[in-house]
Amino acid sequence: MAVIAIEGLVKTYGKQNAVDNLTANVQKGRITGFLGPNGAGKSTTLRCLVGLSKPTSGSVTINERPYRELENPLSKVGTVLDSRGFHPALTGRQNLRVVAAAAGIDDSRVDDVLEMVELTEAAGRKMKKYSLGMKQRLALAGAILGDPEILILDEPANGLDPAGIAWLRNFLRHLAQGGRTILVSSHQLAEMQHTVDDVLIINKGKLIASGTKEQVMGDGTLEEAFLKLTGGALS
Amino acid sequence: MNLLKSEWRKLIYVRAHWGLLIAAILVALLGTAVTPVILDSNAEAFGLGLDQPDAIDAVYANAISSYFFAIIIGIMLMSGEFRHGTSVATFLTAPKRGTVLANKLAIAAIGGALVMVIATASGLLGGWVALQFFDNVAEPSSGVFLNTMIAAVVSGAILGIVGVALGTLVRNQMLAITGSLIYLFVIDPILLTLAPEAGKWLPSGLITAMLALDVQAPELGFDTTNYLPALTATIVLLGYGLVFGAIAIATSLRRDIE
Numbered sequence A: 001m002a003v004i005a006i007e008g009l010v011k012t013y014g015k016q017n018a019v020d021n022l023t024a025n026v027q028k029g030r031i032t033g034f035l036g037p038n039g040a041g042k043s044t045t046l047r048c049l050v051g052l053s054k055p056t057s058g059s060v061t062i063n064e065r066p067y068r069e070l071e072n073p074l075s076k077v078g079t080v081l082d083s084r085g086f087h088p089a090l091t092g093r094q095n096l097r098v099v100a101a102a103a104g105i106d107d108s109r110v111d112d113v114l115e116m117v118e119l120t121e122a123a124g125r126k127m128k129k130y131s132l133g134m135k136q137r138l139a140l141a142g143a144i145l146g147d148p149e150i151l152i153l154d155e156p157a158n159g160l161d162p163a164g165i166a167w168l169r170n171f172l173r174h175l176a177q178g179g180r181t182i183l184v185s186s187h188q189l190a191e192m193q194h195t196v197d198d199v200l201i202i203n204k205g206k207l208i209a210s211g212t213k214e215q216v217m218g219d220g221t222l223e224e225a226f227l228k229l230t231g232g233a234l235s
Numbered sequence B: 001m002n003l004l005k006s007e008w009r010k011l012i013y014v015r016a017h018w019g020l021l022i023a024a025i026l027v028a029l030l031g032t033a034v035t036p037v038i039l040d041s042n043a044e045a046f047g048l049g050l051d052q053p054d055a056i057d058a059v060y061a062n063a064i065s066s067y068f069f070a071i072i073i074g075i076m077l078m079s080g081e082f083r084h085g086t087s088v089a090t091f092l093t094a095p096k097r098g099t100v101l102a103n104k105l106a107i108a109a110i111g112g113a114l115v116m117v118i119a120t121a122s123g124l125l126g127g128w129v130a131l132q133f134f135d136n137v138a139e140p141s142s143g144v145f146l147n148t149m150i151a152a153v154v155s156g157a158i159l160g161i162v163g164v165a166l167g168t169l170v171r172n173q174m175l176a177i178t179g180s181l182i183y184l185f186v187i188d189p190i191l192l193t194l195a196p197e198a199g200k201w202l203p204s205g206l207i208t209a210m211l212a213l214d215v216q217a218p219e220l221g222f223d224t225t226n227y228l229p230a231l232t233a234t235i236v237l238l239g240y241g242l243v244f245g246a247i248a249i250a251t252s253l254r255r256d257i258e
Helices: A042-049 A092-103 A107-116 A132-143 A162-177 A189-193 A213-217 A222-230 B002-013 B015-041 B053-064 B067-083 B086-093 B097-131 B144-169 B173-194 B203-210 B230-254
Strands: A002-013 A016-027 A031-035 A057-062 A077-080 A150-154 A181-186 A198-203 A206-212
Touching: A002 A042, A002 A150, A002 A181, A016 A042, A016 A181, A016 A198, A016 A206, A031 A042, A031 A189, A031 A222, A042 A057, A042 A150, A042 A181, A077 A132, A092 A107, A092 A132, A092 B002, A092 B086, A107 A132, A132 A150, A132 A162, A162 A181, A181 A189, A189 A222, A198 A213, A198 A222, A206 A213, A206 A222, A213 A222, B002 B067, B002 B097, B015 B053, B015 B067, B015 B097, B053 B097, B053 B144, B067 B086, B067 B097, B067 B144, B067 B173, B086 B097, B097 B144, B097 B230, B144 B173, B144 B203, B144 B230, B173 B203, B203 B230
Parallel strands: A031 A181, A031 A198, A077 A150, A150 A181
Antiparallel strands: A002 A016, A002 A057, A198 A206
């Protein structure tokens, strides 16, 4: 069953198609890697998916409804788009309490998720003093604040050191074990190979491959398949 | 109520907002504390001395001079969302943008009014204390305190709303704040002096008119003869708030959130 459905999505900036007639589905309970070179249209697609950008044409739905029409969306979809999104002059805890209040979530849940992402000790520190890894973890804490069934993560491993990437891998596995549907964009292909069940690959705004990880990889690695499909446009 | 609570937290968690409140109090205190000194030392030149009720009303009227802080708070509440990227979390949590903006406008109105009430009350108190140091001081007009506080609440609320609208239109925070200050302190006073018929419809003229003062001191740049009646000025300023609020909702609804 498709939890996330993208139908003929087009997003145009000026004369350039950032996303060009993209159609793809994300299945329930699976971790789906959304892969593509920089500028392929991954972030634009995800922003259209969660209602921050308006599609030029086509449709994007979550549980058959546009994101903007979801009741209390934080309880259904958790999103990490980048490490920004939190006020630098507020503490980690205050930032999450602002979000929690908007979603009608009890403040005690804020402390729970801070503990889950191992930020309890830093919760009272201003966000501007956080390292990039801590900011990413705070963003993940925000995404799971409403205990959603679906997670949409845009490059969550960006800027993380090896220890941070290992932590993220374990964290995503832990979330996936609870039966969540996770759509994660990345160009860290070796890491993705160990994490995802399904793969969507886009290049220049167009879908160029989709299926289970095994179907897309064939006998090689995910990186080899990716390079072959994108003509070596990894960066 | 959830969104109101969230927006309220944004208002009170940011220390810069408390800094603005302190600055607003200081400006109001300075305004009312210095005016008696200026009036007393230049009574002949101004044709207005502390022994005249008009002069005392003018002293207390300066308690409202912090009104520009209300617009800054509104700007910071909105453009801060874009400056720090918190608009992403805001609109992910509550994707119905009109509802978010309506709640933000409400909190900006409350915040602006609160800042103005506290600063103006401090200014009135400062003016009263300052006047104790002078002899032969006239009594103020009977309605000056009430009118000043009403003007503080209404102007603070409306300018908070206008600030949110400006923050939506001009997402660069520094540009929005600098532009509004230049307008309020340079363009508005110039228009009020050079073209009083037009100037009286602009924010500075309207806020002064709301005080219902009757002060003729053109040497001070202060002559309320041609100002609008207080109630009309209040309604026009409310109109500004509604128009700017509608612009904020219309523009923010259409644009992508980066």
